[in-house]
Amino acid sequence: MNNVIYLDYAATTPCDERVVAEMLPHFTNVFGNPNSQHVFGNAAKDALDAARLKVSRLINSDLDEVIFTSGATESTRIALTRTAKSLSKIGKKRFLTLPTEHKATLTVADALKADGFIVELLDVENDGMLNLQKLEASLSDDVGLISVCFVNNETGVIQNIEKIVEICHNHGCLIHVDATQALGKIEIDVKALNVDFMSASGHKIYAPKGIGLLFCKKSCVKYLRVPKANPEVEFGIRAGTVPVSLCVGFGKAAEIASAEMHANFERISRLRDIFVKGITSQLEEIYVNGAEASCYPGIINMSFRGCEGEALMMEAPRIAVSSGSACTSNSLSISHVLEAMHVPADIAQSSLRITIGQYTTEADIAIAIEELVAATKKLRQMSPVWDMVKSGIDIDSVFRK
Amino acid sequence: MKYSEQTLKYYDSINNVGEFDEKLPNVGTGTVGSPLCGDVMRLQLLFDEDDLIVDAKYKVFGCVSAIASMELATTLLKGKTIEQALAIKNSDVANSLKLSNIKRHCSVLAKEAIEAAVKNYLEKKGEGRNDNGK
Numbered sequence: 001m002n003n004v005i006y007l008d009y010a011a012t013t014p015c016d017e018r019v020v021a022e023m024l025p026h027f028t029n030v031f032g033n034p035n036s037q038h039v040f041g042n043a044a045k046d047a048l049d050a051a052r053l054k055v056s057r058l059i060n061s062d063l064d065e066v067i068f069t070s071g072a073t074e075s076t077r078i079a080l081t082r083t084a085k086s087l088s089k090i091g092k093k094r095f096l097t098l099p100t101e102h103k104a105t106l107t108v109a110d111a112l113k114a115d116g117f118i119v120e121l122l123d124v125e126n127d128g129m130l131n132l133q134k135l136e137a138s139l140s141d142d143v144g145l146i147s148v149c150f151v152n153n154e155t156g157v158i159q160n161i162e163k164i165v166e167i168c169h170n171h172g173c174l175i176h177v178d179a180t181q182a183l184g185k186i187e188i189d190v191k192a193l194n195v196d197f198m199s200a201s202g203h204k205i206y207a208p209k210g211i212g213l214l215f216c217k218k219s220c221v222k223y224l225r226v227p228k229a230n231p232e233v234e235f236g237i238r239a240g241t242v243p244v245s246l247c248v249g250f251g252k253a254a255e256i257a258s259a260e261m262h263a264n265f266e267r268i269s270r271l272r273d274i275f276v277k278g279i280t281s282q283l284e285e286i287y288v289n290g291a292e293a294s295c296y297p298g299i300i301n302m303s304f305r306g307c308e309g310e311a312l313m314m315e316a317p318r319i320a321v322s323s324g325s326a327c328t329s330n331s332l333s334i335s336h337v338l339e340a341m342h343v344p345a346d347i348a349q350s351s352l353r354i355t356i357g358q359y360t361t362e363a364d365i366a367i368a369i370e371e372l373v374a375a376t377k378k379l380r381q382m383s384p385v386w387d388m389v390k391s392g393i394d395i396d397s398v399f400r401k
Numbered sequence: 402m403k404y405s406e407q408t409l410k411y412y413d414s415i416n417n418v419g420e421f422d423e424k425l426p427n428v429g430t431g432t433v434g435s436p437l438c439g440d441v442m443r444l445q446l447l448f449d450e451d452d453l454i455v456d457a458k459y460k461v462f463g464c465v466s467a468i469a470s471m472e473l474a475t476t477l478l479k480g481k482t483i484e485q486a487l488a489i490k491n492s493d494v495a496n497s498l499k500l501s502n503i504k505r506h507c508s509v510l511a512k513e514a515i516e517a518a519v520k521n522y523l524e525k526k527g528e529g530r531n532d533n534g535k
Contacts, residue, residue, distance in 0.1 A: 308439065310464040314412070334437065346462070382418040384432060384443035385462035398503035399435040 005319045005364045009204075009357030010153055010181060015249070016358075022252040023208070026245035034242055035232055044244045051244075051251025054125050059179075059198070060189040060366040061215055067234045068247050071212035073104040073154070075199030078214060078224060079176045080108045082199065084117055086223040087174070092144025095116045096135075096173075098377040100128060100157075100338035101149050105178055106336075109147075110225030112161065118142075125237035128157035128341050129277075129289035132167060139171035139289050146175050150182035154337040154353055156299030158186065174220065180204055183213075183397065184257030185296055196220045198332050202246070206358065207253035211246035214238075238359040244346065265297070266355050272297040272367050278369035283376055285389060287347055289338060298357065303343070303350040304372065306386030307379035312352055315375030319368045346385055346395045405499035408469040415468070417475035419458040421445045426525055431517025434510050440467040444514035446478065446486070448522055454481050459514075466504040470494050470511040480514065483523075486515055 006014075026047060032040030034048045049063070056066045069075045084095055097109050099121040113119040122138055124130055130148065133370040146168055151158050161177055168175045182188055184205035190198060198215035202208060214237070215222055221235065229236040281288050285305035304312060309323030333339075338348040354368065380386040388395055420443075421428045432433045434440040440463030441524070447456040457475035461468045473494055478486055494500075494508035 171486065306462065308463050308467075314465045334439075342435075347435050349439055349462075382415075382460050382468075383462045384441050384460040385436065387443075387460065395436065399437065399441075 003318070005360075005367055006123075007319050007321050007354050007356065007360065007364070007368060007372060009360075010353065010355040011322060012203045012209065013206045013357055014359070015208055016253060016256060016259045018232055018256060019207055019249045019252045023245050023249040026248050029352040030244075034244060041205075048242060048244050049269045051247040052099050054251035054255040054258075055213055058188070058258050059213075059215060060150070060191050062218065065190070065215055065218060067216060067237045068250070069199075069212045069214050069238055070210055071180065071203070072199040072201040073212075074238075075212050076104050076176070076178060076215035077108050077369060079197040079199060079216070080105070080112070080145065080147055082226070083174060083176070083220070083223040084112050087144030088117070090144075092142050094120065094140065094143040096120050096138060096143055096146040098122055098124055098148060100124050100154075102153055102178060102180065105147050105324065121328060124340055125291075126223060126342050128155050128289075128337070129291050129294060130159055130164065132160070132163060136167050136171075137165065139173055140170065141172070143171065143173045146173055147173065147178065149178040149180075150188070151186065151296045151299070152177070152290070152337060153181050153299070154335060155301040155341075156181070156296040157290040158294045158296055159184070160294070161195065162193050166379060169194065174223075180297065181299065184254065184261060185298060187261070190215055190217070202250035203255060205253045205257050207250040209247055211243065211250045213250070264358055269297040270358070271356050271360055271362065274362065275300060275356075275365050275369060276302075278365070279372060280392055282369075282373045287343075289341065289343055289347075289351060298355055300356070301338075302352055302354065303347045304352065304376045304379075305347060305350050306383045306389055307350050307376050309350060309352055310374050311379055312350075312372070315378055316368075316371035318371050319354075321368075322355075323351070328346060344396050345399070404465055404469075405501075408466055408498045411469040411472040411476075411498065412465050415456055415472055417472055418460060419445055420460065421456075422459060427522075429452070429518040429522025429525070431514045431519075431521055433513040434463070434519055436462070438506070439463060439520065440507060440510055442467065442510050442514045444471065444475070444511075444518045446515075446518045446522060452483050454478050454483075454486060463507070464504075465508065466498065466500055467507040470500070470507040471514070472493055473497055474511040474515065483519055486519060489515060495507055 030043050032044035034045040052066050056063050058120035095117050109119045163330045174196045179198050179200045196217050202211040224237045287303040289301040334348045423430050429446045432443045442519040443460045445458045446454050449455050459471040489507040491512040492510050495505050
């Protein structure tokens with residue numbers, strides 16, 4: 001495992017050593033329950049407040065607008081389920097989202113549908129961007145809530161959140177933003193964006209797994225509170241003893257991200273360019289899926305036409321990447337994201353997601369290029385689909401029959 | 402994705418990738434699957450005058466299990482009669498490779514490829530006879 005290069009930072013990240021160092025005392029010496037009224041409790045409460053402050057600074061929110069959860073999946077579920085139910089009482093029973101959302105959101109959408117809500121998936125353009133005119137046209141009076149992913153986890157496509165929020169608010173619709181892949185990577189200012197709810201996870205920004213945030217604008221807290229909850233614990237929104245050590249880790253990671261985000265972005269952009277040029281200069285029929293002009297550079301969704309994704313991974317053993325192909329997903333269907341973007345089936349099946357992170361070096365990228373070029377050349381030699389591409393056959397028409 | 406030892410054994414010793422001239426009268430070609438389900442397989446069988454399979458080649462666009470399924474199938478096919486070839490069951494392939502349930506469709510495709518290639522050969526042969534009879 002140690003000689004394999006990790007290029008799957010969108011799946012999860014290792015903990016930053018500075019994060020671990022900050023956390024360690026909170027497993028042993030500073031172990032109190034932040035709700036206890038003694039010195040141990042007070043010390044834990046102080047650590048929790050400090051961590052919350054660091055996280056709030058990363059997104060420019062107020063301190064009491066950050067609720068710690070187990071991660072973005074839980075945050076999304078809380079925000080969408082409770083808000084939708086609250087809004088249904090005033091006749092807003094329609095919920096909108098995008099077909100390219102993470103499964104965490106689509107699963108909640110399915111559950112809402114089963115509960116009698118009207119769920120609508122808005123079309124995206126072929127580059128993955130939401131068409132703002134179509135959004136505007138879909139916002140009727142009974143639409144209470146919409147959920148939009150900030151940075152898509154498969155393609156890196158960045159939605160125009162500022163504009164989307166403006167349109168939604170003009171039509172009296174609240175918005176939840178899934179910022180799992182955006183947090184700590186691109187600038188997020190919840191005040192300037194004016195979002196109502198936002199979810200993210202710690203483990204995508206070098207904090208441990210099991211901790212995440214739910215941002216809830218003050219005026220929207222009423223939608224999330226559950227009756228009889230203890231208001232002293234996460235503002236009455238999330239019950240259970242707060243895992244202070246994890247919060248401290250998340251706080252430290254947020255602090256580091258605030259300081260290093262811009263430098264990392266520049267470095268990662270450069271590495272992306274080297275990677276894309278390295279591949280496309282040596283191979284033909286390579287596709288980068290998603291809007292180039294509005295994309296987080298650390299996520300590269302690339303199709304190596306003629307080669308199936310899982311086989312590519314097998315043939316490139318020195319790198320750890322992820323595949324959007326049917327085989328890997330255990331579902332035997334094409335990536336729902338690429339499908340919604342109308343990427344032809346054979347190109348979608350040839351896709352890999354390569355994600356670059358803070359520990360990726362130029363030498364790593366050079367090896368990745370070498371591995372993938374060799375893998376593609378080998379697999380194309382044994383690919384009937386590649387033979388068809390080379391002889392000018394329209395693959396889509398062959399298999400549509 | 403974890404692969405079985407048996408799948409990796411066939412994947413790591415690929416011998417039968419390749420192709421014959423599709424136009425030859427003693428070559429049967431079968432292409433099955435679709436990119437939508439993830440796998441496209443092309444099997445070619447080379448027959449002698451007694452309809453015995455003397456060689457088998459394949460190409461695959463697909464996952465590791467799909468490639469291993471075809472490698473095993475082509476190994477099994479060599480030296481077989483048409484009846485013996487058609488008697489190969491998808492479970493023979495799936496069980497030998499210890500394919501997981503989600504990957505069993507690879508063995509089904511391999512079986513379909515054998516049927517398609519044999520059918521193509523027999524059709525060619527039939528047409529050939531008709532020509533001779535004229």
